[in-house]
Ligand SMILES: Nc1ncnc2c1ncn2[C@@H]1O[C@H](COP(=O)(O)OP(=O)(O)OP(=O)(O)O)[C@@H](O)[C@H]1O
C-alpha cells in the first residue's frame with residue numbers, strides 16, 4: 001500500500017493521504033481495466049494501403065507500357081519460344097547445370113570432410129584445392145579444360161610408368177560439353193565445400209560426443225548425426241549457387257557449347273531480332289529459376305521435419321512422475337518404474 | 346561384496362594436460378559393480394575430464410581405464426599401448442552410457458528415433474524387439490506420450506529423461522552422469538533425479554558428478570572430492586554434511602549449501 005501511494009503523485013498533494021490513495025488507486029485500476037479491453041488497431045494502416053496502391057499502379061502502368069513497345073516484337077518471340085535450336089539449347093543448359101552441380105556436391109563433401117579431418121596432409125590438400133579453384137577465373141578454367149589435350153594428349157589407364165591397359169585421345173573424352181562440366185563443377189566444388197564446412201562447424205560438439213558415447217563410429221556419426229543437421233543449414237546457400245550456376249553456364253558459349261543463350265544468339269545474328277530473342281532467353285531462365293526456388297522450398301521443408309511437426313495434445317505424460325512433486329520426492333514412486341522392474345537391464 | 350572382486354570400473358593413474366595445464370594428476374578410482382558414486386569438487390577441478398577419460402571421449406596422457414576388467418581404448422602391443430581402431434573403441438564405449446549436462450539429443454530425430462538409433466544400427470538388433478524395449482524405457486521415464494515429439498518440443502527435464510532412456514537402451518554396464526540437472530530449472534530437477542534414483546535402486550552402477558549434495562547423500566553409496574585434478578578426499582556419502590573428518594569437503598559444502 002505504501003509503495004502504491006508513493007508511486008502515485010496525486011497522493012502526496014492531498015491532505016487525507018489514506019483516502020486519496022485509495023480513490024486514486026481505484027481510479028487507476030478502473031482505467032487500467034478499461035484500457036485492457038480496448039481493441040488494438042495497427043498504426044498507419046491507411047497510409048500503408050495508399051502507398052501500396054500507388055506503387056502497384058506505377059508498376060502496372062510501367063508493365064503495360066513495356067509489353068506494348070513495338071521493339072519487343074512479342075509475336076516474333078512467341079514464334080521462337082519453342083524453336084528446335086532453342087529447345088536444344090535448353091537441354092544443354094539443364095544438363096550442364098545438373099551434371100556440374102552433382103560433381104560439385106560430391107567433390108565438395110569430400111573436400112569439407114578432408115578439411116575437418118585430423119590428418120594434416122588431407123587438410124592441406126583440401127585447403128590448396130579451395131585456394132586454387134577460387135583463384136582462377138572461371139573463363140580461364142573453361143578454356144584450359146577445353147584445351148587440356150595440349151597438356152595431356154592421351155589418357156591412359158594402367159600402372160604409372162608401366163604398361164597401360166587402355167589408351168585414348170583426350171580430345172575424344174573431354175569435348176566442349178565435358179570441359180564445361182569439369183570447369184563449372186570443380187570450381188563450384190571449392191565454393192560449396194566452404195558451405196559444407198561452415199554448416200558442419202555450426203553443429204554443437206555435444207552432438208558428436210553423444211553419438212560417440214552411444215557407440216557410434218566416426219563414420220556413422222557423420223552420416224547419421226552430423227550430415228542431416230548440416231544439410232539443413234547448407235540448403236539455402238547451395239540453392240543460391242545452383243541458381244547462379246544455371247545462369248552462369250551461358251559462359252560455355254565461349255567454347256562453342258550450344259547452351260540456351262548461345263542458341264538464341266545464333267538466331268538473332270541471322271535475323272537481327274535481338275530484343276525478342278533475348279525475351280525468349282529471359283523467359284526460360286526465369287522459368288527454371290522459379291522451378292528451382294520452389295524445389296528449394298520443398299527441400300527445406302522436408303529437411304526441417306522437426307519444425308513442421310505439430311505435437312499431439314499435451315497428454316498427461318508428466319503427471320506420472322511429477323504429480324505432487326512439490327512434496328516429498330519419495331512420494332512419487334511412478335507407476336512405470338514399478339512396471340519395468342522385472343525388465344532389469 | 347567381497348573385497349577381491351574385480352571392480353566394474355577402474356581408473357589407474359590417469360593424467361591429462363591441456364598444453365601446460367595439468368587437469369588430471371594421477372587419479373586412481375575403483376567403482377565396484379552396483380555402486381553409486383558421486384564426484385564433488387569446485388569448478389575446474391577436473392570432474393568432467395575424469396568422466397570423459399573413463400569412456401575415452403578424451404584420451405588420457407597417462408594411465409589406464411578398465412571396464413569389467415578389460416582395458417579401454419587401447420590394446421597391449423609389445424609392452425606398449427596401441428590405440429584401438431575406431432570400430433573397436435566405439436563398441437567398447439557403447440558399454441558405458443553417458444548423460445550430459447546439455448542433454449545432446451539429436452534434434453533431427455524424434456524421441457523414439459533417438460532411443461532406437463544406436464540399438465538398431467550399432468548393436469544391429471531386430472527392430473521389433475528394440476521398439477518394444479524403447480517403449481518400456483520411455484514409459485519408465487514417464488514419457489511414452491512424447492515418443493513422436495522432437496527434442497525441441499520438450500522441456501529441459503523431459504529432454505534429460507529422454508537422454509537417460511537413450512543411454513539405457515544400449516544396456517550399458519554402467520552410466521556416467523555429468524551434472525545432469527545443472528542446466529535445468531529447479532522444478533525440473535526433481536523429475537530427473539527421481540529417474541536416476543530408480544536406476545540406482547535397481548542396482549545400476551552409476552558415477553554422477555553433481556552439485557545436488559542432498560541427493561548425493563541420500564542416493565549415492567560413496568563420494569569422492571576432487572580439487573586441482575586430484576581426488577583429495579573420499580568417504581561414505583552419508584558423511585556428507587555431517588561432522589566428518591573431511592576438512593576440504595566440509596569447507597566446500599559450506600560454500601555451496
Ligand atoms: N578442451 C579443453 N582444452 C583446454 N582446457 C580444457 C579443455 N577442457 C577442459 N579444460 C580445462 O580443464 C580444467 C578442468 O575442466 P573440467 O571441465 O574437467 O572441470 P569440472 O570439474 O568439470 O568443472 P565444472 O564443475 O565447471 O564443470 C578446466 O580448467 C578447464 O579450463
Ligand SMILES: [Mg+2]
Pocket residue numbers: 392393394523524
Ligand atoms: Mg564439468
